[in-house]
Amino acid sequence: MDWFTLSEEEWTAIRLSLLVSTVAVAASLPFGILAALALSRGRFWGKSILNGIVHLPLILPPVVTGFLLLILFGRKGPIGAFLDQHFGIVFSFRWTGAALACAVMGFPLLVRSIRLSLDAVDRKLEDAAGTLGANPAWVFLTVTFPLILPGVIAGMILSFAKAMGEFGATITFVSNIPGETQTLSAAIYTFTQVPGGDVGAMRLTIVAIVISMAALLASEFMAHALGKKVNFE
Numbered sequence: 001m002d003w004f005t006l007s008e009e010e011w012t013a014i015r016l017s018l019l020v021s022t023v024a025v026a027a028s029l030p031f032g033i034l035a036a037l038a039l040s041r042g043r044f045w046g047k048s049i050l051n052g053i054v055h056l057p058l059i060l061p062p063v064v065t066g067f068l069l070l071i072l073f074g075r076k077g078p079i080g081a082f083l084d085q086h087f088g089i090v091f092s093f094r095w096t097g098a099a100l101a102c103a104v105m106g107f108p109l110l111v112r113s114i115r116l117s118l119d120a121v122d123r124k125l126e127d128a129a130g131t132l133g134a135n136p137a138w139v140f141l142t143v144t145f146p147l148i149l150p151g152v153i154a155g156m157i158l159s160f161a162k163a164m165g166e167f168g169a170t171i172t173f174v175s176n177i178p179g180e181t182q183t184l185s186a187a188i189y190t191f192t193q194v195p196g197g198d199v200g201a202m203r204l205t206i207v208a209i210v211i212s213m214a215a216l217l218a219s220e221f222m223a224h225a226l227g228k229k230v231n232f233e
Contacts, residue, residue, distance in 0.1 A: 006203060006207075007200070009178060009179075009187070010187065010200065010203065010204060010207075012178070012179055012182075013178075013182050013183060013184050013186070013187035013204065014184060014204075014207060016095060016098075016179075016180075016181075016182065016183055016184075017163075017164055017183040017184040017185075018164075018211075019095070019099075020095060020098045020099045020102055020163065020183055021102060021160050021163035021164050022160070023096075023099040023103075024099045024100075024102035024103035024106060024159070024160075024163045025103070025106070025110075025156050025159050025160050025163065027099065027100075027103055028103040028106065028107050028110060028159065029110070029152075029156065031107070032107060032110040032111050032114055032155065032159075033114060033152070035050070035054055035107075035111045036111050036114035036115040036118055037118065038050065039051055039054070039111070039115050040115045040118035040119055041118065054107065054108055054111050055108045055111075055112075056108075057104055057105050057107065057108055057169075058108045058109075061168065062105065062166070062167065062168025062169040062172075063168045063169070063172050065101070065104060065105065065168075065169040065172075066101060066168060066169035066170065066171070066172025066173040067172055067173075069091075069097075069100065069101055069104065069169065069172075069173045070092065070172065070173050073091045073092065073097065073100065073173075074091075074092045075090065075092055080092060091173075091174075092173065092174060093174050093175055093177065093180070093181065094174060094180065094181065095174075095180055095181055097173050097174040097181070098170050098173075098174045098181050098183060100173075101166065101169040101170045101173045101174065102162070102163035102166045102169075102170065103159075103163070104169065105162055105163070105166050105169050106158070106159030106160070106162040106163050106166075107159070109155060109158040109159050109162055110155040110156065110158070110159040111155070112155070113151050113152070113154050113155030113158060114148060114151050114152055114155050116151060117147070117148035117150065117151025117152065118144070118148055118151075120151075121144055121147050121148060125143055125147070126139050126143055126144060129142070129143045153219060154219050156219075157215050157216065157218060157219030158219070160215055161212050161215045161216060164184060164185075164208065164211055164212060164215070165184075165185055165208065165212065166183070166185060167183075167185035167186060167189065170183060170185070170186065171186055171189075176189070176190060184204055184207070184208050185208070187200075187204055188201045188204045188205060188208070191204065
């Protein structure tokens with residue numbers, strides 16, 4: 001096997017990472033928008049506490065986050081047991097658990113990007129739409145959301161890139177099972193633990209760098225293009 005030939009196991013890890021990262025971003029986006037709205041526009045007791053909880057995964061060791069997820073969403077955890085018994089949803093030691101861990105770890109980046117975009121919106125535009133009889137939901141969909149769309153996309157891309165590189169929380173929560181929970185980072189770690197695995201680790205490292213750079217460049221391009229379109233309109 002040469003430097004440029006990926007094995008089936010390596011392709012499986014890449015495909016699983018892309019799946020997990022995509023599901024993580026898609027599932028967390030609605031909650032990210034709601035959390036950003038609450039932190040940007042909300043006036044309520046406990047706002048600082050909510051802000052701290054949202055950003056906690058950024059400062060906690062990833063292993064701690066993974067352990068907390070295992071306690072809460074494991075088969076015997078309060079949330080995990082309920083979901084398993086009533087809906088047949090299982091997170092622990094499944095790829096869905098990897099997606100949950102990645103969503104939690106990338107959530108602060110998603111929320112922060114959206115919140116900054118919301119803070120930059122000219123409230124006079126929203127007020128003008130409200131005076132014309134539009135309800136708050138319609139104002140958000142037709143006025144606010146187009147203005148914050150570049151920030152939303154940037155947050156999604158950052159969250160996706162974070163999910164692609166996630167390791168500590170994922171391996172603690174769902175372990176490192178080839179074909180089920182072994183993502184790109186876990187596969188690289190596995191290669192580093194076996195004799196002669198340096199070449200495989202380097203191949204996957206290059207793949208990870210290419211995917212992450214492509215995601216970041218796509219984020220910059222789309223945000224710039226949408227920003228120009230919004231300004232023109």
